[in-house]
Amino acid sequence: MMERKRTDCHALPPGWKKEEVIRKSGLSAGKSDVYYYSPTGKKFRSKPQLSRYLGNTVDLACFDFRTGKMMPGKLQKSKQRLRHDPLSLAKLFWEKRLKGLRSSDVSEQVLRSMDLPKGLQGVGPDPSHDTLLSAIASALHMSSAPITGQTTAAAEKNPAVWLNTSQPLCKAFTVTDEQIREQEVKVSQARRSLEEALMADSLARAAENTRELLEGKMA
Amino acid sequence: MMERKRTDCHALPPGWKKEEVIRKSGLSAGKSDVYYYSPTGKKFRSKPQLSRYLGNTVDLACFDFRTGKMMPGKLQKSKQRLRHDPLSLAKLFWEKRLKGLRSSDVSEQVLRSMDLPKGLQGVGPDPSHDTLLSAIASALHMSSAPITGQTTAAAEKNPAVWLNTSQPLCKAFTVTDEQIREQEVKVSQARRSLEEALMADSLARAAENTRELLEGKMA
DNA sequence: CGGAGTGATTTA
């Protein structure tokens, strides 16, 4: 049995190991896959998966998954949030306007993208889906904390942590790793839609005020 | 089930289809990618890739990849070979001179860039790598036929066609689509280097003759 | 290991 070499990865906490496996055949022969192993032996196949697991305990913004090293200055990937300066806001606003985006469209998209996994059930006085979705979406948008990532492995599968322990609308349940990932995609989309809707509304009001002001001066 | 729309592309042979996919997330969200599908279902992601596959059976000089229509008059892309008039030659010569290009540099670059995939092996009396590379490079430079493109799909993976059926230095082997593309890049670079070397040599001789002529007159 | 989807790089 040919054991593959697992080397310590010094860019990660003690005990984390890195492995590189070369593809032997097919169209991608010669290319390689990189894996990481937690101190407990759990295998990680991508940076997003690693990020979800490590959460805020480690900042992976500069971590290069392929080499296993930190790359200062090179803010790889997309984590670098595009600043929402007035110019960007205006640009997005008009882009959306030209595309015919209206608040009803945004609402529909939010609700559609927020369709939750079967395992997640609302409880309490109002178990309706929409109420639950709205509550979660609003909470996510108001919070400045990152959505992804838990502090411990145990927390990863504990939705009470993810949704906040004070959340009374959800009862205990279990979710798979994949469900978490898919949900984060949906949350991200929903959050973006909400931001766009709020910005569009804000800018529309500003535009309206400006127009009224001009009309007043000309009267 | 949300099927994506694959429409017949009438600018291509019967059975070819076109698809446009909008990017849904990331920095490039909202942009779109255009793909084509051969009658056998193979996917094509760029005009050069399509061109390699269709070869001389279809003239794509006026084909607009994004719209899928022929655009007469608009000779898109690079097929239009830049003519090597004396002025251009002289300009290129001095550019190279200023950059310190010498024949040894050219040779090194040619051999380095022509490093062949593992699957390609020389055979016969002299299987050395250099001999094989030189033979291929020379043949390519002497030929006026385009390097890219085969007549049939089968030919695409048949190097005997690509290298010319009369080529005795290579035995049968298989190559992937990506290897073909990568090789074409290298061939293009090698070809350009050879052209530059030949031009530099030619112009250097002309300059030397002129100098001698002038010296004779002044003596 | 494949390949859709998206980032990164090159070209016009």
Next chain:
DNA sequence: TAAATCACTCCG
């Protein structure tokens, strides 16, 4: 700069 091409990630 934007558009086109290429390369890579990431998950099935």
